[in-house]
Amino acid sequence: MLKHRVKLLKxxxxxxxRTAWQILSELHAEDGKSINSRAQIAHAGLAPRQFQSGSSVNGRPRICKTGNHRLRKALYMPAMSALRFNHQLSEFYHRxxxxxxxxxxxxxxxxxKMLVLAIGILNNNAPFDEN
Incomplete structure (x- = not known):
């Protein structure tokens, strides 16, 4: 069953x-259980967070780096590769x-966005459709 999920992520x-196995292990993706994408994005530290203190409320939002650094590291190089080979993500990046x-x-x-796509694929048990 895990090999099927790896094939879906690929x-x-x-x-x-390697990235597919890393995502599966870090998300603790069990068969038949739905994964909450918002919670997992926050857990990975990829959610934007407003840092403010006292009168300094005009700071830019940054990602919250607390959370699972292994998942963030696992997604970095695939995101770089996706900019070259995945037209939808490349368009999103250039936009x-x-x-x-x-x-x-x-x-x-x-x-x-790649993590959201991966979670959606695992929840729906269907491969990624570019259309």
Whole structure:
């Protein structure tokens, strides 16, 4: 059953064997259990968070780096690869850059989107459909 889930995750361009196994192990994805994507994104530390203290309320939101650093690390290189081979994620990345976002901010957004896609695939038990 796990090999089937790895095959489903590999249907996302940019995710290979090692990343698929890492995602499955870090998400504790059990068969038949639905995974809450918002909770897992926060757990991975990919959720934006507003840092403020006292009068300094005008700071930029940054990712909350608390949480599972292994999952963040596992998604970095696949996100870089997806920029080249996954047209939807590449479009998303370039759209963020055209809005004035920094390259790293846009890359983290791609990592977050890849995790959302992976969780959706695992919950629906269906491969990634580019359409």
């Amino acid at each position: 249907s996302i361009k940019g995710i290979g064997d 963020l850059l055209s809005k004035g976002k920094l390259k790293m901010v846009a890359l983290v957004a791609v990592m977050r």
